[in-house]
Amino acid sequence: MILFLTVVSGLAWTVVYAEAIRLGFRDRTYAIPAAALALNFAWEVVHASHSVATGITAQGVFNIVWGLADVLIVYTFLRFGRAELPSWVTRRLFIGWAVLLGVVSFAVQLLFVVEFGWDDAARYAAFLQNLLMSGLFIAMFVARGGSRGQSLVIAVAKWIGTLAPTIVFGWYGNSPLVLGLGALCSVLDVAYIGLMWRGRAASAVTGPASS
Template structure:
């Protein structure tokens, strides 16, 4: 069961990243919120490197695949992200902010390792940044007034990709913290899916609401 759920999670998150790449180039935007993207890229770079060094596992294969996909998503952020910001944010400021975000993301991942050790750090960091991502997706929907740079597929795959390891590490692993944070992720993810579904099924609803 644990191997099955690990594969389900790995495939679901792979769908998230592949569709994020597709949507990013289609809409000339980036499909993963910036802070979550930085943390995810750092997490995958750190733990993919560790997988190569210590021996490849099923999870390690997914970590490597996700890290490679994240390189492309980071590219979409660097290429299109400046257009999402106010005019006073110059190209130089944008690059400086992106570098600071990247350095901070790697520092956070390594601090988790120092504090908790490799195994617990991977789990705690993953779930906490996952919850951050869930909230930031809703903020992205609000900031963009709709589905630009987003898709229902990303929302559903993220929910499934998080729910599976919540069961593995929270329920089977007897971790109240992971079970609780994973449950909160589901609450935010389902709310986000609901927003996307509403916007897709009633494409004029956002414009009509803003006009009131």
């Protein structure tokens, strides 16, 4: 059951990343919120490298795939993200902010490893940044005034991709922290699904859907 749920999570998140890449290039924007993207990219680089060094597992394979996919999503952020910001944010300032965000994100991941060790660091950091991502997706929907650069596919796949490891590490792993964070993610993810569904229905009435 644990391997099955790991594969379900891996495939669901792979769908999230593939759809984010497609939407990023189609809508000329980035499809994953900046702070969550930076933390995810750092997490995947750090833990994929550890997987390669210590022996590839099913989770390790997905970490590598996600890291490679995130390279393209980071590119869409660097290529199109400046247009999402106020006019006073110059290109140089935007790049400086992006670099700082990346450095901070890698530092956070390494501090988790130092504090908790590799296994617990991977879990705790993943669920905390997942909760952040859930909230930021809702904020992105509000800030953009709709579903541009977002889709119901991403919303549903993220929810499934988070729910499966919540069961693995929270329920089977007997971790109240992971179980609680995963449950909170589900609350926000379902709310985001509702927003995307409503936005899609409204677009169907007023014109072509952007998702």
